[in-house]
Amino acid sequence: MKKIIYAWAGLLTVSLPSLAGDEAIVGMNPLAVTFFLLFVVATLGITYWAAKRSRTATEFYAAGRSISGFQNGLALAGDYMSAASFLGIAGMVATKGYDGLIYSIGFLVGWPVIMFLIAEPLRNLGKYTFADVVAYRLQLKPIKILAALGSIAVVILYLIAQMVGSGKLIQLVFGIPYEFAVVIIGALMITYVLFGGMLATTWVQIIKAVLLLGGATIMTVWTLVKFGFSPESLFQSVKETAGEKWLQPGGLVSNPIDAISLGLALMFGTAGLPHILMRFYTVRDAKEARKSVFFATGFIGYFYILTFVIGFGAVVLVGLEKITSIGKGGNMAAPLLAQALGGDAFLGFIAAVAFATILAVVAGLTLAGASALSHDLYVGVFRKVNLQRNRKLK
Amino acid sequence: MNRDELKKILTDPDFQNLMKKVSSVSFIFTAAILFVYYSFILLLAYGKEFLGQPLSEGSATTVGIPIGIGVIVLAWVLTGLYVYWANKNYDPMVKQLREKFRR
Numbered sequence: 001m002k003k004i005i006y007a008w009a010g011l012l013t014v015s016l017p018s019l020a021g022d023e024a025i026v027g028m029n030p031l032a033v034t035f036f037l038l039f040v041v042a043t044l045g046i047t048y049w050a051a052k053r054s055r056t057a058t059e060f061y062a063a064g065r066s067i068s069g070f071q072n073g074l075a076l077a078g079d080y081m082s083a084a085s086f087l088g089i090a091g092m093v094a095t096k097g098y099d100g101l102i103y104s105i106g107f108l109v110g111w112p113v114i115m116f117l118i119a120e121p122l123r124n125l126g127k128y129t130f131a132d133v134v135a136y137r138l139q140l141k142p143i144k145i146l147a148a149l150g151s152i153a154v155v156i157l158y159l160i161a162q163m164v165g166s167g168k169l170i171q172l173v174f175g176i177p178y179e180f181a182v183v184i185i186g187a188l189m190i191t192y193v194l195f196g197g198m199l200a201t202t203w204v205q206i207i208k209a210v211l212l213l214g215g216a217t218i219m220t221v222w223t224l225v226k227f228g229f230s231p232e233s234l235f236q237s238v239k240e241t242a243g244e245k246w247l248q249p250g251g252l253v254s255n256p257i258d259a260i261s262l263g264l265a266l267m268f269g270t271a272g273l274p275h276i277l278m279r280f281y282t283v284r285d286a287k288e289a290r291k292s293v294f295f296a297t298g299f300i301g302y303f304y305i306l307t308f309v310i311g312f313g314a315v316v317l318v319g320l321e322k323i324t325s326i327g328k329g330g331n332m333a334a335p336l337l338a339q340a341l342g343g344d345a346f347l348g349f350i351a352a353v354a355f356a357t358i359l360a361v362v363a364g365l366t367l368a369g370a371s372a373l374s375h376d377l378y379v380g381v382f383r384k385v386n387l388q389r390n391r392k393l394k
Numbered sequence: 395m396n397r398d399e400l401k402k403i404l405t406d407p408d409f410q411n412l413m414k415k416v417s418s419v420s421f422i423f424t425a426a427i428l429f430v431y432y433s434f435i436l437l438l439a440y441g442k443e444f445l446g447q448p449l450s451e452g453s454a455t456t457v458g459i460p461i462g463i464g465v466i467v468l469a470w471v472l473t474g475l476y477v478y479w480a481n482k483n484y485d486p487m488v489k490q491l492r493e494k495f496r497r
Binding site for chain 2: 101109115
């Protein structure tokens, strides 16, 4: 499973840097800057509130198990709906057509599998990290080292891609140098994690999920209005502008082996992301944990159906030429569609939502990395604090 | 909890029954979702023409679009069914067992 996790992280870092290569589509957009600042101020406020409440380890790593099932569902969905899903999948549908949907389906199907096979046993042990759980059954020290290193490797690879993306986005909207932008993002997420812990990152994630679902819904409805609420007439226009091939499989995976290998990687890769597994511990009991997965699957599935419409909407309303001229991977398809629909104001809003998305995911990842380092490696291995207790349990 | 108590629980027929039920239910659900997903992937690999044909004569919507969206919806429905089962049956059974051994 570890191997698959590595492969998955590799896949993400390979596919995401294309985000960084994108040309500027906006200069300084005052509205977007306003939305950015509002989001940052609101989330810092939450962090301050959370910092006052986080006193024990359970409060720091698991938000005191105080989050409700519905809230945790939103936060789980928030962790899942990264910029890669929003910008990446909409872009893939725009540039490759039907095959973009394969990614959405593969991402989503990982969910029920987590639920049926690993959520329950993980939850029952009542621990904080994946390493804790494995160490229960096996020899403590080597397993903790291995699992923690695995988590950290995934987190670092994933973080780099997200940092690059967000730095680029800030550079576009604020018009400040890229290096400076990355430092700002880094400082912000350290603040969230250091002072607020899991409680703050969960609430940041919830706000972001609501913003993202809202933004994507507005875009989809707006797009459908242009086609008289008929998906068929949208597809008809796609057929006329981009060709019949866009609505048929084959644009991305051309042979059977590709399809099967991609299918495997997508599904099992998502099932093991460390910052997602951590979320099973933030709720009161198993019942709430299960409910949260149900809500999360619903939100994510709904969101992926939206990105499908957004991608095809961009093909027709923005045009393929413009999308590919701005970014090879088509990552700017969604922002460009926003601009085509509602001008610079809506573009500013969507850019801010994308930024919030990256920031929230980065904060969640940093927390997962921090838990692996401090909780598993430092406490569990270097200081051997847990050793006595674990021996008793065996 | 000492060794004897643990052994008593592990060999208890009610406990074994519960474990059997849980693992068979999660096996059935996992098998169902894997079947749906891999049927889709195999269709993608070997049945491109089928997925690519128009839904009805002259329409732009292809057969693959409702099928793809159907897989997403089905994954959600299956999760819902499992959650419903677990919250309705599994938890009360665990509670019952707990009370049994508390005495």
